[in-house]
């Protein structure tokens with residue numbers, strides 16, 4: 001309980017949350033699941049009501065950076081994705097609804113695919129954090 005309190009207080013004092021995670025067996029790795037199990041706590045970070053779960057924590061931006069050996073989104077995906085819907089749902093339970101995902105998908109593919117995936121992630125980050133900027137070329 002002491003560790004759970006500590007991790008929840010860390011969230012309560014944060015302006016935003018950044019999570020970096022690989023995909024393991026189509027979802028989050030067990031270490032991240034252990035963190036989830038410490039911070040999603042009834043009557044502390046959420047209440048169970050007749051209408052469903054109600055988050056207690058103040059909403060704030062959450063950024064989740066995902067790396068995966070294969071692709072899990074888009075037309076070339078050949079595997080299911082239980083990671084993004086799970087994280088969106090479980091963070092929503094405690095009150096975090098402003099969740100943005102960035103990904104480098106295909107880290108085990110050939111070098112060209114990895115370079116492309118990294119460039120895509122860079123682009124997505126720039127577009128998200130500097131929406132008014134026009135990027136003419138990559139530095």
Ligand SMILES: Cc1cc2nc3c(=O)[nH]c(=O)nc-3n(C[C@H](O)[C@H](O)[C@H](O)COP(=O)(O)O)c2cc1C
Pocket residue numbers: 021022023024025026027067068069070071079107108
């Ligand atoms: C136990 C384990 C399970 C994995 N499961 C998946 C998976 O389901 N889908 C996938 O695309 N990659 C999977 N991978 C590959 C990792 O997601 C990939 O290597 C990722 O780039 C690791 O992140 P890192 O490079 O930041 O360490 C798995 C790797 C490990 C070790």
